[in-house]
Amino acid sequence: MILDYVDCSNYKKYKIGTKATRLFRMKELGINVPDLICVLKDKTINLSILEKFNVKKYAIRSSGNLEDNNNTSFAGQFTTYLNVAKNDVNNKIHQCFMDSNLENVRDYLKEKNISKNALNMNVIIQKQINSDVSGVCFTANPKGILNEIVIVVGRGLGNNVVEDKIDVTTYYYNKSDGKCYYEKTKDSPELDEVHLNKIVETALRLEKEFKFYQDIEFAIENSEVYFLQSRNITTLDMNKEKIVLDNSNIVESYPGISLPLTQSFAKEVYYKIFKQVLIRITSNDKSVKDYETMLQNMVTSVNGRMYYQISNFYDFLNFLPFHKKIISVWQESLGIKDKKITRNHKIGFRIHSKVVRNFFKLLKNNIKEMDGLLKFIEDFLPIAWNRVDKENSVDVLMNIYDELMKEIILKWDLTLVNDMYAFLYVKFVKNKNLISKINNLESLKPALLIKNIKTEADKKKYINLYGDRILEELKLETKTYRTNPELLDQHIEHYKDIEVNNPKNDINIKNAIERRAIAGIKYREASRLYRARIYGVARALFLKIGTEFCKMGYVRNQRDIFYLTIDEIRNAKNYIDLIDSRKEEYENYKDLKCFSRLEFLGEIININPRTKNSNNRYSKTLYGIGTSEGIAEGEILIIEANTNVDTVGKIIVTKTTDPGWIFLISKANGIIAEKGSILSHTAIISRELGKPAIVGVDDATEILKNGQRVRIDAKRGIIECLN
Template sequence: MKPISPITAKKAGAKAYHLDRLREAGLPVPPFEVYSYDLFDLPENRSTLKNFQEAYTNGLYTIEGLSQTLKTWARQQFPLEELSTVKEMIEPSTALFSVRSSATIEDSAQSSFAGQFHTSLYQHPSDLQSALLETLLSLYEVSALAYAFEQGLQVADLEMVALVQEMAVGQLSGIYFTANPQGLISEHVIVVGEGDGSQVVEDRIETTMTVYHPLDDLSYTQGLPLLNASQLSSLRGAARSCISLFGPYLDIEFTFVEDHLYLLQVRPITTLPDGQPLILDNSNIVESYPGLSTPLTISFVKEAYTSIFRSLATRLLGGNQVALEAYEPTFQQMVTAVNSRLYYQISSWYQLLQILPFSKQIIPIWQDMLGIEDKTYSAIPIKLGFWQRVKTSGQIMKQFLSTPKQMADLEKDFAEIERYFWQQITKDQSPQALYNLFEELKTQVLDHWDITLINDLYAFIYTGLLKKYRPSEDVQATIAGISQIESMKPAHAMQALTAQFQQLPRSQQDRLLQFTKEELQEWLGSTASLAQEMATFIQLYGDRAPEELKMETATFRTNPERLVAHLAQQHSQDVQSAFPQTPPQKAGFIQEQAIQGIRNRESSRLNRTRIYGMMREIFLNIGKDLVHNGKLDQLEDCFYLTYPELFDLALGKSQSMTDIIAQRRFKYQQDAKLPTFSRLVYLGEAFDRQVTESTETGQTFAQTRFVQGIGCAKGKVKGQIKVVKDVTQVGPLSDHIIVTQMTDPGWVYLLSQSKGIIAEKGSLLSHTAIISRELGIPSVVGVKHATELFQDGDWVIMDGLTGQIERLEGDQDD
């Protein structure tokens, strides 16, 4: 054996090459040297390896037989290795050392071979020869050969290099992923446990996972925190340095000796999906839907955005059906929910904005108005013919110029629709009548609401021009001084109502505060002056409330007792002093148009609140009917169904949804434990982060429809369970999902025959996760008591992306 110098990826393997670059960059790496095995340099040995491969290909060897033959051959060759150079390195030192693999095909951008080769830790100088031999022989283990053949490699392609390194005896060790291997590239994931890295990777100890979002500088930890603030800071700094050296998506193995950080390995994450990034951004939408939203709200918001943007495209493209069909997937993906939080799917917005003439100039204005911080975008526009673009340009100019008139017409039409709705809605309407009213309202309002988007653009452009030619303080004064802006009317009305309430004797105020909801509803229909004023306020502004666009929000209309409580809390103020108005000033053309656009925008936003109030009324009436008929346990359950599910349940098209409601309620509660991140960037499809909880011991799978774990390798499959407690006693697995306590690298051959893997232990960096990702097999780990919950023959659907496992009842036709 001889030392390799200079250390290159081709000669020494990626593992050693990366460590050498870290060392050159001054990053903390335990001292090491890299040595090649002489046997791989001999031409006759290469011929021998090719002959072994040919014999295997022709069926003369099983993979087990090939492994044994290669190991025997390697043992025969090893005594010829000259070890004096390696001994000179380690014998003067009293420190322990490790011998680690750095195979030339290991840790590449195409394949990791994670955990496949032998590492000897805590070695004394007397252990050198056996450690070097074990590392060499591990090149020909059955699992390593199987993995190599899966990657399309041949036996002669495999060369082992030994990395001899001073042993860093760490108290905390783990992996720092600079992107979630599932494909969420905007977050970093740190998995750490007590002891050395081998114990962590092999799931022999409990681990803690910390998720960090660099953009928001926010993090959260699942499990007991092991890393202190100083250690986390050291890791993040080292990760930034590694990214500058090797690129953005890395798997960094580390250990802490006391508080001193050592980097043990850096390799690219090999399992990230291909394709354009999927960017979710909550700029602007977070103002309407802060925090969490329930499934009912999310389903209606998605429908509203789809309908409105479809109508907008129809308006701009002049009914070009071919183009509209091409854009249909975009309409369906304007908003996306992740962990019960709503985001703009920003690439869809950019794709639609590129329909507009001068889109390169318009997009920055739009970004500025919505407060989007990251201005980069890579949305691929859908191709439109030359004449279609000419027609679209003419259409947008026509719509743009007529926007003020169309907004005035919309205001008038909406007032009629609103009057019609409150005349039609009654407490004793049938579910079918409520459904018909919903569809009527959706058609009359949502399918024509797209002009408000053009008005938004109108307001954005003229305000942007105003900002360009006027000082910022003048622009702010102009906007703040808009008289009779619609969004201020509820505040003025509330102030007047507060003054009237506080003129009542204290005994009457207390009596109103003590009313039940039903008593208050009856009082609001009386002839009392305040009752009539409050009823008028509720009719006009009863849907205006914090988080008013969420169906689950209790408003003054749904809960008038809140209005009484609010009035009691206010202090009497003069309306004019509370809301001073800027005296009108002479305005130029651009300023006038900006004011008109902003005024119309605020008016439409208040009317949007009223639309959601009408929809909320329909959904709550449906929910009350379902509770009355025993299909829901409580009214709040309706918020955990999508609106189509709610109507299907009410119209008898579906059966009990008790299990689904319970599962979604639990998920909502779990999602509340996560922070809200402003931007999520995926490669592939979006997925939820899972907050895992221990399953109660003694619980049986038959009692549990849904089981939650950590999704580690994406893919959704249906199959029968095979509980594996003894890996040596396993039959055919081609149609089965394996359930086990844990796996090791030797399972690679077994896993390649299965549909999926569910493990009790594990994390994103465990062997189960790494191997399944490499093989493209769905995996879910961290499922407590899985081997007790599941039995052979159970049918399940498992989702390796979300980590959810669903029990299916009875026999299944797969």
């Protein structure tokens, strides 16, 4: 029996299966899909219909009513016939209809507990694409990375790719950053930027159209990209918890790779601090125990890099009154670009009523509480240092560590209250230039005092005060002036001509909001100096344990201790093989892109890279967030780590900075950073030094080149490439 064909004009009238229906819909959307028609169950066609295709060869494949559905993909179960001659089309149509009798199909139906009678077969006839390159694109990594597109490409027809018959190149594209890296195998092809962008753009469009993560097939013939299929990814269990990670702000404290000891220490510190805040604002409500998992996962690491588990931060902030407004202020203050809010917990009314009362009480008493905290730490730290210096026993040193966590970290939650205090009041300050009038900031003192070092006694005094204040100071593996005094000798010589613009006196500020904003910032900067000193104690303590482990034969050398977690240190044993393995693993991590945001389903996944490469977009004009006044011009100097380079007259370009950068910024004409916010260290220090600064410039270290001349307008946040 002959049936008029089903095409774009009438496909909505027939039940032709998800595959065919979507292909027709894609054609309607203007997506480049090869011409097709669909034949209904057990029918044939008049071959003259095929003349409209104006080709000699056809692709024949199934479109079952149960195929490509959310829970039943039938991927690879039915037969696809390629390069079919016109006179063989009806024969291949018949064979496609018979696929329902295949043993593998019967097994699939049985596995899915589906009756064979429920399966109805339809057949797609499509223009054959003789692809030079073909591939598959998943708009979410099927391992469970939701904001990572995975593209696999190989030479020739697509069946060779999906059946693993040829060498392929795999691209991993981060949706949030628009960055990717790829892994090659032997003679596998590479996509040029035009084709890669076309595939990504269309894939995201299809994901939006079909309202779910897509599994897409494509082919490239004579530089033209064709899309052959789009179906939902069926292996993603959306009932699992969505884990959202973001490195905004935390990347300033932990730039680049952080070793396991730093990771476990940071995770424990965040857990204890945020738990103490929750206890404080809920009056130790018994329900706090229900949020233990959330509190244990405020921060985490992926591929050796530190991230906020941002969904848990939103859950935490949800405790606070006016949390929607506070979250907005918090996002702006930390420079979070993706404002989408994800939550996994709901807060009861009873707890909220307690929190409202306690929260405003804490804000009211913030200045008094911060004064008391800083005085306590000032008195406590010399005692802690004295004990660490005198002790060599691993057990006793770990007892000192536990006391440090108990005595200081459990009081450190007050600094979070102060951060919120500063964020809120800075938000309402109309004249942001007032912030640059603050004098005597702790972040400036190291630069002011280093010029006064003349004798060994001066050096010893400086190290005692600021020996822990250096680039990447929160990473325990970082070498500091205290652990390596020769670093200070280098800086004394290199920065002896530094000129630091420090306001002599605070201006007379009568506005209460402005006074409180300035107070919050001062306490914030002071607390960060004390935090560096606390971390300095922990660093010295673990280095001592490293020395003892080395004597015991547990590690090869003292600094191997940084490749162990705190729990592993407690369970002391021979870790040499484990450390050797981790060193190789973490060396590989250095070659991976650092993505600002990662979204996982169910669990966090680390990547073990093989061959890596990058693909980035370029522009002659770049934009960021201007954090200070001024226009500057100069040659680019890209700095990736703390180094004794000459920055005079240069425009520093970096991924991120922290207080240790003050020595570099002071002699430069200006600074550009990929990360930052109005309260970031980059912003605060550059304002105090009177240096034009622009932060939040995506991919600046990749787009800009050493020696390139640029002009930066820090007020407008614009960077012009002059050559």
